[in-house]
Amino acid sequence: MYSYSDFDEAFVRNRVAQFTDQISRRLDGSLTEDEFRPLRLMNGLYLQLHAYMLRVAIPYGTLSPRQMHALADIAQTYDKGYGHFTTRQNIQFNWPKLPEVPAILSALADVEMHAIQTSGNTVRNVTADHFAGAAADEIEDPRPYAELLRQWSSDHPEFQFLPRKFKIAVTGSPNDRAVTRAHDIGLRMQRNAAGEVGFEVIAGGGLGRTPMLGFVIRPFLPVEDLLAYVEAVLSVYNTLGRRDNKYKARIKITVHETGREEITRMVEARFAEIKPQFGGADQALLADIRAAFAPPKFRTAPTIGYEAARSKDPIFRAWADTNLAPHRHPDYAIVTVSIKAHGQTPGDATAAQMHRLADLAAAYGHSDLRISHEQNVILPHVHKSDLAALHAGLSEAGLATANVGLISDIIACPGMDYCALATARSIPVAQDIALRFDALKLEHDIGPLKIKISGCINACGHHHIGHIGILGLDRAGVESYQITLGGDGSQDAVIGEKTGPGFAYDQIVPAIERIVLAYLGLRLAQDETFLQTYQRLGIAPFKAALYPPEAVDDAA
Amino acid sequence: MSLLVTDQGFGPVPALPFVGLDQIASHRGALDLAQTDAPEAALPYLADLACIRIAFPSVADGRGFTLARRLRALGFAGTLRAQGAIIADQYAMARRSGFDEVEIPQAMADRQPQEQWLARANWQAHDYQSRLRA
Numbered sequence: 001m002y003s004y005s006d007f008d009e010a011f012v013r014n015r016v017a018q019f020t021d022q023i024s025r026r027l028d029g030s031l032t033e034d035e036f037r038p039l040r041l042m043n044g045l046y047l048q049l050h051a052y053m054l055r056v057a058i059p060y061g062t063l064s065p066r067q068m069h070a071l072a073d074i075a076q077t078y079d080k081g082y083g084h085f086t087t088r089q090n091i092q093f094n095w096p097k098l099p100e101v102p103a104i105l106s107a108l109a110d111v112e113m114h115a116i117q118t119s120g121n122t123v124r125n126v127t128a129d130h131f132a133g134a135a136a137d138e139i140e141d142p143r144p145y146a147e148l149l150r151q152w153s154s155d156h157p158e159f160q161f162l163p164r165k166f167k168i169a170v171t172g173s174p175n176d177r178a179v180t181r182a183h184d185i186g187l188r189m190q191r192n193a194a195g196e197v198g199f200e201v202i203a204g205g206g207l208g209r210t211p212m213l214g215f216v217i218r219p220f221l222p223v224e225d226l227l228a229y230v231e232a233v234l235s236v237y238n239t240l241g242r243r244d245n246k247y248k249a250r251i252k253i254t255v256h257e258t259g260r261e262e263i264t265r266m267v268e269a270r271f272a273e274i275k276p277q278f279g280g281a282d283q284a285l286l287a288d289i290r291a292a293f294a295p296p297k298f299r300t301a302p303t304i305g306y307e308a309a310r311s312k313d314p315i316f317r318a319w320a321d322t323n324l325a326p327h328r329h330p331d332y333a334i335v336t337v338s339i340k341a342h343g344q345t346p347g348d349a350t351a352a353q354m355h356r357l358a359d360l361a362a363a364y365g366h367s368d369l370r371i372s373h374e375q376n377v378i379l380p381h382v383h384k385s386d387l388a389a390l391h392a393g394l395s396e397a398g399l400a401t402a403n404v405g406l407i408s409d410i411i412a413c414p415g416m417d418y419c420a421l422a423t424a425r426s427i428p429v430a431q432d433i434a435l436r437f438d439a440l441k442l443e444h445d446i447g448p449l450k451i452k453i454s455g456c457i458n459a460c461g462h463h464h465i466g467h468i469g470i471l472g473l474d475r476a477g478v479e480s481y482q483i484t485l486g487g488d489g490s491q492d493a494v495i496g497e498k499t500g501p502g503f504a505y506d507q508i509v510p511a512i513e514r515i516v517l518a519y520l521g522l523r524l525a526q527d528e529t530f531l532q533t534y535q536r537l538g539i540a541p542f543k544a545a546l547y548p549p550e551a552v553d554d555a556a
Numbered sequence: 557m558s559l560l561v562t563d564q565g566f567g568p569v570p571a572l573p574f575v576g577l578d579q580i581a582s583h584r585g586a587l588d589l590a591q592t593d594a595p596e597a598a599l600p601y602l603a604d605l606a607c608i609r610i611a612f613p614s615v616a617d618g619r620g621f622t623l624a625r626r627l628r629a630l631g632f633a634g635t636l637r638a639q640g641a642i643i644a645d646q647y648a649m650a651r652r653s654g655f656d657e658v659e660i661p662q663a664m665a666d667r668q669p670q671e672q673w674l675a676r677a678n679w680q681a682h683d684y685q686s687r688l689r690a
Contacts, residue, residue, distance in 0.1 A: 011682045021675075022645065030668050035615050035643050121616070151684045157652035158625055161618025227688060238622045273629050281690035 001064055001368065002147050002292045004112040011154065012109045015116060019043045020102040042122050042160060044115025045101060049420045054093045054101060055118040056108060060128035060146040060170075061089040061378075063369040065358035070111040072354035078104050083354065085339060085347040085375045087411055087462060088167065089127045090118050094418055116154060121162040123153035123234070129171040129178045130372035133295060134334050134380035136326040139189045140197055142172035144289040145226060148282065152227050159234050163241030164249035166234065167206075170199075176491040179373060181205045181213045182465060184251045185233060188491075190220060198222050203233055203263075204255035207459035211495045212252040217264050223286075225271075228278050232271035236263065296366035298329045299383050309388035316391050318444070319402040324387070327380075333387060335365070335379040336372070337394060338401040338409060342434040345427050346412045347375030356397040364390045373462075374411055376404065407442075407449045407516070408434035411462055415455030415472065422455035424472025424479040425505070429453055432509045437516070446516060449530045452487075465489035467531045468515060469496045470508065481508040485515070485542055486534045497539055499546055511546055518545035557662040558639075561647065563677040565670045569659055572607055591619040595626050602632045609659070612640035621653040628654040644672040648679035652686075 004012070019039070026036040046053040056071070063071075071091055075083045078100050079093045086092055096104055108114055118125055126146045133141040149168060153159065159166070170187040171178040180186025186202035199221045205214030221229050237251045240258060255263050310317045325334040337357065340346050349357070361369045361379055364386040370378035382390055394400040403409050410433060413419065415426030430453055437443050452466030456473070463469030469484035480502035487496025503511045516530075522541055523533045534542065560569045572586035577597050580587060585606040587598060591613060598605070608627060610620040624636050638650045639659040650658055658673075680686065 007682075007687065011684070014682050018645075025668075025672070030672060031643065031645075032667075035645075038616060039645055121618075148688075152688055154684050155649075155682075156685065157649040158618065158621040160646075160649060161616055161621070235622050235626070238619060243617060243619075273626070277629065277689050279690055282688040285688065 001062060002143075002289060008112070008151075009109075012112075012114050012116075015043070015114065015155070016102060016105045016109055019105065023098070023102070038120055038161065041120030042117055043105075044118040046119055047420070048094065048418055049416075049422075050418070051095050052098055052101070053418070054096045054104060054115055055086070055090045056093070056113060056115045057118045057125040058089045058091060058113075058371050059125060059150050060132065060143045061130045061371045061373075062132075062143060063371065064111075065362040065367050065369065067111045067113055068354050068358035068361070068369055070107060070113070072351040072358070074104055074107055075354065076351040082348050082350045084345070084414065085349065085371050085377070087373050087375060087413070087460060088125060089130075089371050089373060090125055091371070092414075094414075119165075120160075121164050121166075123149075123156065123159055123162075123166045123168065126150050126153070127167070127169045127178055127183075127373060129173055129176075130370040130374075130378050131177060131325060131334055131380060132172060132370075133293060134327050134332075135173050135175075135177075136328045137175050138173045138328065139191060140172045141290075141293050141295075142170040142178075142187070142189060144286060144293050145187065145199075145223070146170050147289050147293075148227065148286050149230065151285070152230075152282070156234075158238060162234070162238055163243050163254075164246060164251075166237070166251070168230070174491060176489075176493075177372075179462070179465065179489040179493070181493040182207055182211075182462070182489060183214065184237075185230060186214050187226075192220050196222070199226065201229065201233075203267075204252045204260075206250045206252040207462060207464050208250065209247060209457040209459070210252065211459065211464040212256065213493050213495065214252075215255070215260050217260075217267060224283055225275065227282050228275040229267075229271050232267050232274050235270050235274065236266045240266075296368070296381055298332060298381070300331070301383060301385055303331050303384035306384040306387050309391075313388070315400075315402075316388060319391055319400055320387065322402045322406060322444075323404045331384055333382055333384055335382050335387070335390065336404045337377040337379065337399050338403050339376050339399075340403060340409050340434065341398055341401045342403070342408055342438045343431050346410050346430050349377070353397050353399055356393065356399065360390055360393045363393075374409065376409070403434075403443060405448045405450070406444065407437050407446050407451060410434065410451045410453060411466070412453040413455050413460035415453075419455065419460075421458060422472070423457070423474035424455045424481065426453040426455035426461055426470075426472055429470060429472070429481070429505075429508055433512055436509050436513065440513075442516070442520075445526070446520065447526070447529055449516070450489075451512070462489065463487070464495045465493060466496060467534070468512065470512075473502065475502065479505045481505070481511075483511065483515070483546070485539055486531070488531060499539065499543055501547070514545045514548075515542050518542055558659050559662060559665045560637075561658040561660060561673050562656070563651075563679075565674055565677075566665060572609075574607075574609060589623065591617060591623065593623070595623060595630060598627075599630060602627070602630065602634075605632070605634050607635040607637060608632065609637040609639050610655075612638055612642050615641050615643055615646070617641075621649055624650070624654040644668045644676055647673055647676040648683075651679040652683060
């Protein structure tokens with residue numbers, strides 16, 4: 001795991017001091033509110049509905065047990081005893097007090113963490129495949145590149161006042177678990193005909209009120225050109241991006257208005273201008289970073305205990321069937337710990353749960369933890385013989401929910417319960433859907449199904465790429481939920497299609513139930529997933545189930 | 557009234573005969589660029605220009621930083637000046653992007669006195685870019 005250099009350490013400490021000073025300069029009037037706001041945001045501090053919110057970066061989703069313990073301590077000391085894992089590999093504390101923020105930032109710096117550029121019109125926390133370094137299908141661990149990008153983007157002098165926020169995701173696997181096509185820049189590792197590793201560079205993706213999938217701006221970028229090329233994209237965007245309308249300021253609109261061909265030409269020309277500025281120091285640093293991400297020393301031991309536990313304990317077996325993914329080492333598994341217990345807030349973990357996760361990662365997981373954009377916690381390296389003990393440890397802390405990838409493993413934004421931008425609640429909708437299908441005992445029969453819920457058009461809950469997407473809107477002061485179907489965030493990314501009129505708060509769960517029951521009647525076999533059935537039949541039969549004739553009459 | 561900020565603190569603004577891009581053919585050594593101007597238009601004149609001043613219309617508009625970096629990449633070796641709505645917190649960004657000095661209105665200097673700018677005169681410290689670009 002990457003460990004801060006003296007330079008990183010001094011940088012983060014200096015930044016804490018700077019922001020502390022900026023808070024006092026706001027209070028003494030040196031900075032106006034308009035001047036202070038971007039400084040506050042680029043240090044991760046939001047003003048929410050009820051209080052400040054501090055968003056802490058978890059670069060490329062990777063945490064050590066020591067860092068997880070520190071997050072738990074912060075939740076306990078400065079918040080209400082919990083933290084919220086977000087859809088971009090951050091953790092949010094919803095109740096910090098402004099005077100205590102410098103102390104929180106110092107506590108984070110003590111464990112090599114920060115909240116820098118988790119908000120504002122900056123290059124945000126660079127996200128990566130949460131199975132990085134463990135996945136069986138991986139070409140190369142993408143995290144060294146994400147760390148290089150973290151350093152390059154940190155306080156980059158040109159890009160602290162961009163037209164709008166800028167999100168970068170990187171994956172090292174052909175199976176895209178990082179939703180690269182929905183990012184401003186998506187980097188997908190490829191091997192060319194000569195066997196060399198490089199990136200397919202995707203630009204111009206983004207969800208929000210105008211969802212767009214990125215396009216391939218460079219089919220193969222040699223890894224040594226990464227920083228110069230990404231900087232060229234940012235440089236062109238900083239010049240062209242609109243500043244007259246924040247809803248048209250993301251690079252997806254710049255691409256749309258400029259044209260793919262023209263923007264590609266401009267980026268290539270800018271790249272030629274910038275490339276000579278990089279003299280190789282970044283590659284030397286990359287080599288050091290790569291060494292820091294060397295895989296752990298995997299253990300050779302019998303896995304018979306795992307098979308025995310599977311056949312003996314049906315609860316363990318159900319959990320293992322849903323929550324494990326193949327590891328590149330045959331004796332190991334990747335464990336996804338669900339932070340989606342039925343009826344709980346998706347992504348909320350208590351301080352006690354965080355401490356437990358840290359302890360279990362130290363005991364059974366080579367001291368490695370990941371946060372996924374799907375708001376779960378991953379233990380990427382667990383020897384199969386340890387799975388039963390790990391499961392027992394998770395159970396005691398309410399962390400053994402066997403629902404990963406299933407209907408109750410819902411992504412939901414904070415919605416109107418916390419967020420000042422929200423137009424509807426999203427957390428209670430997620431809770432009610434999870435409880436309803438748990439009561440019906442249908443979850444495992446339904447199989448893989450991704451529901452994603454956003455409480456406003458900004459789409460933090462990624463509803464456009466949910467197999468079932470739910471968007472909460474405000475219609476004349478009343479919550480109304482619009483449904484999209486067929487969205488997909490994988491390497492075959494698709495924006496979902498709207499079904500039609502929205503549903504009231506008390507009608508949205510029954511509406512979802514009608515869609516899912518229709519699927520169960522329509523699928524050809526138990527192993528045809530919801531998405532496959534939808535792709536085979538299209539939206540029509542689901543619309544018919546969603547809007548039965550009498551409901552249409554009511555609406556008219 | 558304006559003031560010039562450098563690593564040494566506040567000073568008077570030297571009067572230079574600035575012209576805009578539309579009059580660049582008859583320039584007398586000093587060019588004014590808007591944040592929306594393309595530096596390519598100034599390319600044939602770069603070697604003769606002693607000073608280029610780039611406008612910052614609002615604190616939130618970062619186009620001038622990229623413009624400065626591009627002018628340096630295109631070979632401009634004269635004085636680069638940032639002018640307008642710039643706060644002390646952006647001084648290091650301006651210096652790192654290739655600016656030599658910052659011209660601010662008196663009202664800004666009153667609100668953010670010299671010591672707040674001098675606090676950022678150490679812009680070469682804690683700079684990831686200088687490590688990565690070597």
